[in-house]
Amino acid sequence: MPELSIKLTTANLSRLSAEVQTPAYDRRELIPHTIHIGVGGFHRAHQALYLDDLLAMKDTERWGECGLGVLKSDDRMRDVLASQDHLYTLVERSADTQSARVIGSLVDYIYAPEAREAAIEKMSAVETRIVSLTITEGGYFIDEGTGGFLVNHPAIQHDLQNPTEPKSSIGLIAEALDRRRVRGLAPFTVMSCDNLQGNGHVISKVLSAYASLSNPALEAWITANVAFPNSMVDRITPATTPADIEWVGSRFGIDDAWPVVTEPFLQWVIEDTFSNGRPQWERVGAQFTTDVASYEIMKMRLLNGSHLAMAYLGALAGYTYVQDIMADPLFVTFIERFMEEVTPVVPIIPNTSISGYKKSLIERFSNPTINDQVTRICSEGSAKIPKWLLPSIQELLDRDLSVDLLSLVVASWIFYFGEGVDQSGKPLDIVDVRADELTRIAQPAGTNPLPMLAVQSIFGERLFANETFRQKTAEALRMLSNEGVTATIKRYLAP
Numbered sequence: 070m071p072e073l074s075i076k077l078t079t080a081n082l083s084r085l086s087a088e089v090q091t092p093a094y095d096r097r098e099l100i101p102h103t104i105h106i107g108v109g110g111f112h113r114a115h116q117a118l119y120l121d122d123l124l125a126m127k128d129t130e131r132w133g134e135c136g137l138g139v140l141k142s143d144d145r146m147r148d149v150l151a152s153q154d155h156l157y158t159l160v161e162r163s164a165d166t167q168s169a170r171v172i173g174s175l176v177d178y179i180y181a182p183e184a185r186e187a188a189i190e191k192m193s194a195v196e197t198r199i200v201s202l203t204i205t206e207g208g209y210f211i212d213e214g215t216g217g218f219l220v221n222h223p224a225i226q227h228d229l230q231n232p233t234e235p236k237s238s239i240g241l242i243a244e245a246l247d248r249r250r251v252r253g254l255a256p257f258t259v260m261s262c263d264n265l266q267g268n269g270h271v272i273s274k275v276l277s278a279y280a281s282l283s284n285p286a287l288e289a290w291i292t293a294n295v296a297f298p299n300s301m302v303d304r305i306t307p308a309t310t311p312a313d314i315e316w317v318g319s320r321f322g323i324d325d326a327w328p329v330v331t332e333p334f335l336q337w338v339i340e341d342t343f344s345n346g347r348p349q350w351e352r353v354g355a356q357f358t359t360d361v362a363s364y365e366i367m368k369m370r371l372l373n374g375s376h377l378a379m380a381y382l383g384a385l386a387g388y389t390y391v392q393d394i395m396a397d398p399l400f401v402t403f404i405e406r407f408m409e410e411v412t413p414v415v416p417i418i419p420n421t422s423i424s425g426y427k428k429s430l431i432e433r434f435s436n437p438t439i440n441d442q443v444t445r446i447c448s449e450g451s452a453k454i455p456k457w458l459l460p461s462i463q464e465l466l467d468r469d470l471s472v473d474l475l476s477l478v479v480a481s482w483i484f485y486f487g488e489g490v491d492q493s494g495k496p497l498d499i500v501d502v503r504a505d506e507l508t509r510i511a512q513p514a515g516t517n518p519l520p521m522l523a524v525q526s527i528f529g530e531r532l533f534a535n536e537t538f539r540q541k542t543a544e545a546l547r548m549l550s551n552e553g554v555t556a557t558i559k560r561y562l563a564p
């Protein structure tokens with residue numbers, strides 16, 4: 070850290086360089102009406118920023134946020150935020166922009182593993198009006214194959230047996246809602262901001278399933294009173310690296326232990342369904358609509374799907390960052406063609422140009438300063454593939470349309486587990502809660518994809534039974550194994 074950088078705290082805000090935007094409001098006036106579970110880079114680059122923008126408008130409610138960590142590893146976020154008065158730096162970066170601002174909308178943080186009761190009471194407090202979530206796909210305990218609730222998961226079993234001492238987000242929310250019910254308080258809105266299709270429906274379904282097993286009166290109360298808005302959230306936000314921390318210090322003079330570096334692009338499309346009020350996010354760019362589903366599908370199939378398309382092939386080819394993949398013309402053509410293959414199952418949205426969206430994605434992926442890690446986009450594929458790739462494949466198959474490139478992507482994911490090393494023999498850094506299980510299935514199977522495709526909790530029954538899909542995946546897997554990544558992509562792109 071350069072000697073001149075200034076430790077980020079409330080007292081030091083006025084000492085920061087004039088080019089750094091700081092909260093234009095008195096943070097002491099904020100009431101944390103929102104409790105956010107899963108304060109990571111994404112939340113801090115997205116929802117907390119919308120609120121910060123809104124708070125800068127003087128004629129709005131003084132609505133603040135309290136973070137809530139439920140994972141053991143969240144102790145680091147708690148400590149960092151506590152040491153900087155819950156302030157953090159958000160940097161937007163591209164080839165043409167570099168701007169830093171300090172966000173002030175987050176005013177408190179609770180670390181549930183060591184303060185379970187405090188976490189539940191905070192959510193049960195009268196002032197709490199929204200509980201929002203970015204807990205990633207895995208946090209919802211959904212069986213990808215059947216769409217059902219993973220009731221036998223040890224974390225859920227623990228919570229069902231100890232409902233007043235829950236560990237999972239689901240158990241914590243259920244207990245807090247139950248206390249509100251018993252105390253005659255209005256419920257809070259449960260707002261998922263995760264990348265799941267129908268994220269509001271998903272969290273609603275999971276909570277109801279949980280409550281039906283533990284507390285039928287609560288289930289009925291939730292159904293009658295709690296709102297679960299669906300939303301589409303979009304901003305590419307890589308994990309913060311030590312180099313980012315160093316750079317924020319040298320470039321902007323801020324000593325911030327955990328800044329966020331993100332792209333200039335930002336989008337939030339949300340349903341206006343709230344049970345206990347909400348900030349006026351529409352004043353700062355959020356789009357309210359009754360048709361979130363179309364936006365979600367467009368984004369997941371094109372943006373997140375393309376990420377998966379480049380992730381495993383890119384990792385096998387030895388790339389570290391997304392921008393390096395996008396500097397390879399072969400991959401750019403591959404991604405463009407992948408998006409073309411998916412387009413027939415992308416909904417038409419009034420006033421939205423799909424071709425414009427696809428063009429902007431190529432630009433966003435190519436952002437040369439973003440340093441989005443290939444390991445990040447590869448991570449937790451066992452949860453992402455069923456949401457961002459397989460629905461496109463099923464719908465295209467149903468319409469007798471091509472799934473050639475999509476099958477190659479599935480094959481690349483299988484090959485990634487089977488090989489365990491990239492083209493140069495370097496071990497792959499595989500991050501997936503199911504990594505051991507999947508490696509054990511993929512490795513002995515070699516070029517036979519069937520054992521992996523038979524994992525029903527990922528592929529379900531219907532897709533597994535599809536002969537075309539099986540054959541296409543087998544063909545791609547054989548080619549990857551015999552000819553390597555580059556030659557395979559070339560063959561798939563050949564006219």
Ligand code: CS2
Nearest residue numbers: 302303304305306373376446
């Ligand atoms: C990415 C997303 O996790 C992933 O693999 O595709 O995090 C993506 O960057 C965001 O959804 C962009 O909004």
